[in-house]
Amino acid sequence: MHWTPRRERFRALLAGDRCLHPGSVYDAISARIAEDLGFEIGMFAGSIGSMSVIGAPDLITLTLSEFAQQAYRINRAGNLPLLVDADHGYGNALNVKRTVEELESAGVAGLTIEDTDLPQPFGTVGKTRLIPIAEGIGKMKAALAGRQDPTLAVIGRTSAVQVTGIEDAIARARAYEAAGVDAMFFTGIKEKAELEAIHTAVRLPIILGGVAAGALRDRDYLSSVGVRICLQGHQPFAAAVQATYATLKALREGADPDALPGVAPADLMKRVTREDDHRRWMQDWLAG
Template sequence: MHWTDRRKRFRALLAGDRCIHPGSVFDPISARIAEDLGFEIGMFAGSVASLTVLGAPDLIVLTLSEFAGQAYRINRAGNLPLMVDADHGYGNALNVRRTVEELETAGVSGMSLEDTDLPTPHGTTAPRLISIAEGVGKMKAALGARQDPDLCIAGRTSAVSITSLDDAIARGRAYEEAGVDALFFVGVRTRAELDAISEATKLPIILGGVSGDLTDLAYLGARRVRIALQGHQPFAAAVKATYETLKALREGTQPSKLQGVASPELMKKVTRDADYARWTKDFLG
């Protein structure tokens, strides 16, 4: 399926009237699993990318080329529309342009760009934000860089938990005026906060890490939330499974006695073994 077809499906979800949870994915196999299970979109987070590619915490030591390369591997493995967290765009507004060019070429359907001051400046101990003016410049640079108008650009802010709800609303309005396609808010914890944000803005809303009172999809949909992240547990679950399997083997457990190992049938399904068997017959004789 062509990238634009996926982007149109992604935009249709944003234009709809319901809220969905994306499947948190990190490699081709996880994306295929999410697609097979019926997730409408996949989410590839910057934090998960750092873990997957570098085995490092989310400290913005991952490079754009590393991130875009993994996004491409995910995209080529199936037909799941992919939303990615492009962090701060890997630099200033000019770097944001390059980020959009690379990620659009990698086939993503949507990306968020945030206004957190990243990487962490020298001498700071708490997260801080860039100015609204600089954030607007980044959003405009992103919009100007895309070639496919169906690619979704979401303006992201964590102002609710870093500065204030009023600041978050001001930033959302500014990015909305700049022309972004959606607003991504991180740190919203109460219905009162979400109600205020929804009332003050017009664009589709994406929420990061919903919990507590913000887990009712019907309520979220009525507040114009179209995507609500649940976290990135699949990668953590994969780490635990790998750790426990290797530990068991190291301690003498026989491979035939291991627990939690994918069956041969499941492995064939997620590797698309039947397709490769057919291609082998058709093209190799």
Template sequence: MDWTDRRKRFRAVLAGARCVHPGSVFDPLSARIAEDLGFEVGMFAGSVASLAVLGAPDLIVLTLSEFADQAYRINRAGKLPLLVDADHGYGNALNVKRTVEELETAGVAALTIEDTVLPRPYGEDKPALVPIDEGIGKMKAALAGRQDPHLVVVGRTSALAVTSVEDTIARARAYEAAGVDAMFLVGARTRAQVEAISGAIRIPLILGGVGPELTDLDWLAAHDVRISLQGHQPIMAAVQAVHDTLKALRAGTPPAKLANIASSDLMKRVTRDADYARWTKEFLGVG
């Protein structure tokens, strides 16, 4: 498949003047729904992947192959530009290069590489960051692994939540100098923090885990934030819906009496039933 068009559309979001919320997706159907509803980009997080693939919490027990396979399933289902959370690149800088190669092949439009020490070392009860020089090496390796120049490589740091604004700026500047296309900040709580960092670098910002001061899309757009995550409620809503439906069935509720079941029309839309009906007629001569 040709993944370049969606990567160009993702770059257009970064180059634009607006800030958008991505649609948090976890499988082909959720990605199609986000695309049909008009989301400019999708987001596939590491925590969501761990839930969807393993049914496990976000403890870095998911492998690169498992993550890339699920990203490919999402990407082949439609044309939604997909931003993925590639965590720490599944190891050192050499692993980062391999991670980028695999995720580019899987069709992602953009990926983040973070500078957190992962998985958490023995005896360490608080998140920690790798030294800046190691982070720079990871960013350079990510860029070296990129074959399609349209693929977006995003540096990511949790320094705002772990160290300080000053350290965040130092890391952002270093990763910008290494060549990343944007900076993903985790844990921004105040406008002053965003102002300080956006004023220190020239590349656009992506935010995750923001505080209540940072919900105005117009203000964010004016300070070079192009994407702001809202969380990953869709998969949690799906878990609740499955739980409630199975609980009702187990309790004896007749299937016809179940609440909040997708209509036949919705199921046909998200499964692209009309396309398959056309192909069946064209290729099998029936229908």
């Protein structure tokens, strides 16, 4: 498949003047639903990848190949530009280069590489640690070297605001900007002053990994301070888990299958599985 056009659309959104909320997706059907509903961007998080693919919490036990394969399944289901959370790049700078190569081949439009010390080192349970800035720069350079399609967006990511403070977050963002990344992704921002300080210091488009309630959820305000993408969390997957649990529990307890609440109607199932297209293809190619 030819992935460049959706990457160009993603870059145009980063270069725009509006803050967008991406649709959190985890498989082919959820990606189609997000696209059908008009989301401009899909977001596939590492945590959701771990839960949806191997049923494990977000502790970096998912492998690169498992994550890339699921990203490919999401991408081939439609035409939604997909931003993915590539965590720490699954290792050191050499692994980061390989990560970019695999995810580019899987069709993603943008990917984030973070500077968190992952997986959790021995003796640090309960503590979030960051790698040194110099190592983070090396990872960003490796990510850029691994990119073959120049339209793929490589995004630096840091949680320094909540771990080491705003000054360190700005220093890391400036360093990754100088290395050549296309945008910066921040987590842990809780105050307007923090965001405004970052906006003043960094020229790159800003992506936020969720924010506190109040002014930081005002899209007009976020747009004015350089935020182009702001995550809203990953409730769709949690809602799907709840619905599946409730449905199976009801069936196990003897509920009438025809009277279950919350089941997608037949017309919705046909729409998200593109049944009309498949029926047309069968008629064109198999009818004889």
